[in-house]
Amino acid sequence: MVYEPTLMTGALLFLIGLAMVLLRRELLFVLMGIEVMFNGAGLTAAAAGQYWQDSVGQILVLFLMTITGAELAVALVLVYLAFRRLKVTELSEIRSLRDEPTLPEESRP
């Protein structure tokens, strides 16, 4: 077995996940991109564990999976809240905290 293809696959998977986060507008696709990025990192950890023939790589992947689960549960509830309260499913539509460039007339000092 050669070491590089595994690491390269992990890096490419991370890159595809990053592209999903950066290029897609839907909140669900952004979350899926984060999952894909975690998978790429996990593959790298597994390859490193096999390189040293130690179980530490698997333990790292285990913690990665658990923390992904915790993160995704909270993030999904936030997406659901954004849908319920603001009726939006896309990133570009969430702009409640944005500074509006033009203020209404009566609020200007």
Add this chain to the structure above:
Amino acid sequence: MLWNGIFYVTSAIMLLSALSALFARRAMYGGLYVITSMVAMALLYYLLGGPFMSALQVSLYVGAVLVLLVFMMTMLHRPKPRVYIPRMNRRFWWPMLLLLVLLAEIATLFATGPQTALPPIVSIGPKAVAEQLFGHYLLIVEATALLLLAALTAVLYLSRKVEES
């Protein structure tokens, strides 16, 4: 060698399905592609000598995380789902440029690096993982359990606020 063949085919399936998820039009199709990618990932874990991780990948990612995502897709139903059109404007090209630079860096790194041959794959079973997990890493296991409890509490609290409003 059979191992190499299976490894490369599985890697190709995983990367291609992740790439298809990037260009999927509907969220459900994207979720299906991500599931395919994760099942291929489980096979890769098995090929890398981690049968325990492989089982956990199927049960945790495919069984829990993606089911949660699919469940959320059914709740976030819009009457007219917008079809994804990649617009060639500034918002598309600047991240694309950064991604291409990163891709070039990865290609350079792996093209110039030394090819290290690994010793043959050794299967590291659940027993070795559990001995480390509940011996040396016991404190982190407890901390992770606490984190999961905190996430559970946060989800319960946030969803209750939804019911009240």
